[in-house]
Amino acid sequence: DADVTQTPRNRITKTGKRIMLECSQTKGHDRMYWYRQDPGLGLRLIYYSFDVKDINKGEISDGYSVSRQAQAKFSLSLESAIPNQTALYFCATSERLNTGELFFGEGSRLTVL
Amino acid sequence: GQSLEQPSEVTAVEGAIVQINCTYQTSGFYGLSWYQQHDGGAPTFLSYNALDGLEETGRFSSFLSRSDSYGYLLLQELQMKDSASYFCAVRDYSGGYQKVTFGTGTKLQVIP
Numbered sequence: 311d312a313d314v315t316q317t318p319r320n321r322i323t324k325t326g327k328r329i330m331l332e333c334s335q336t337k338g339h340d341r342m343y344w345y346r347q348d349p350g351l352g353l354r355l356i357y358y359s360f361d362v363k364d365i366n367k368g369e370i371s372d373g374y375s376v377s378r379q380a381q382a383k384f385s386l387s388l389e390s391a392i393p394n395q396t397a398l399y400f401c402a403t404s405e406r407l408n409t410g411e412l413f414f415g416e417g418s419r420l421t422v423l
Numbered sequence: 424g425q426s427l428e429q430p431s432e433v434t435a436v437e438g439a440i441v442q443i444n445c446t447y448q449t450s451g452f453y454g455l456s457w458y459q460q461h462d463g464g465a466p467t468f469l470s471y472n473a474l475d476g477l478e479e480t481g482r483f484s485s486f487l488s489r490s491d492s493y494g495y496l497l498l499q500e501l502q503m504k505d506s507a508s509y510f511c512a513v514r515d516y517s518g519g520y521q522k523v524t525f526g527t528g529t530k531l532q533v534i535p
Contacts, residue, residue, distance in 0.1 A: 343523075345525075350431070350527060351527055352510060352525045352526055352527035352528050353466065353510065353512075353525040354525075355522065355523075355524065358520075358522065360520065366518075366520060368522075369524075400465065400466070404523075409471050410453075410454050410455070410456035410468075410471035410473075410512065410514040410523060411456065411468045411471060412458075412466075412468065412523055413468075414465040414466050414467070415465060416464075416465050417464075417465055
């Protein structure tokens with residue numbers, strides 16, 4: 311089983327719908343992240359959480375919200391999806407950043423029509 | 424804010440050596456990482472440099488010069504399976520937190 315699991319892996323939805331992407335991890339890491347990937351733009355940080363009570367906005371948080379339900383779970387919500395939120399979304403975890411290493415889930419591909 | 428620059432595409436021949444450069448601008452710099460991502464897959468960690476110099480891991484090596492805000496990933500004895508996108512990423516400190524910010528990626532195509 312994967313250490314970082316994302317659900318759903320693929321989702322097609324319509325403009326205006328509420329969408330939740332879920333991430334769970336078995337690595338025991340305190341730190342969790344949501345990134346968005348678009349062709350030619352690399353990975354951009356949406357939100358990050360250093361523990362259950364510590365949640366912070368990344369560089370592109372507008373239109374998104376998150377919930378850290380437990381150490382192992384970090385969900386990303388799009389309250390009212392729009393087409394330019396069509397992208398590949400990655401959840402990642404890290405223990406500490408001394409090694410600069412993030413552990414990524416397999417990604418959730420979201421299409422907003 | 425942070426910015427990272429790396430070439431968008433590189434083509435190299437199987438068995439050869441290729442170098443992917445990365446320049447960055449950031450405050451509170453801690454270190455530079457490299458990630459590999461195959462099409463449709465998740466990024467996977469390759470290496471991390473916090474200090475100046477060369478770090479070697481098998482066929483892959485990574486270099487950092489903090490004074491030049493520059494690093495590179497060196498891939499030797501290229502194999503077809505090395506065809507992938509490679510991202511540099513800075514670990515830095517801003518807004519009271521450490522974060523990892525990614526470059527836009529270099530797509531490496533290995534040809535026979």
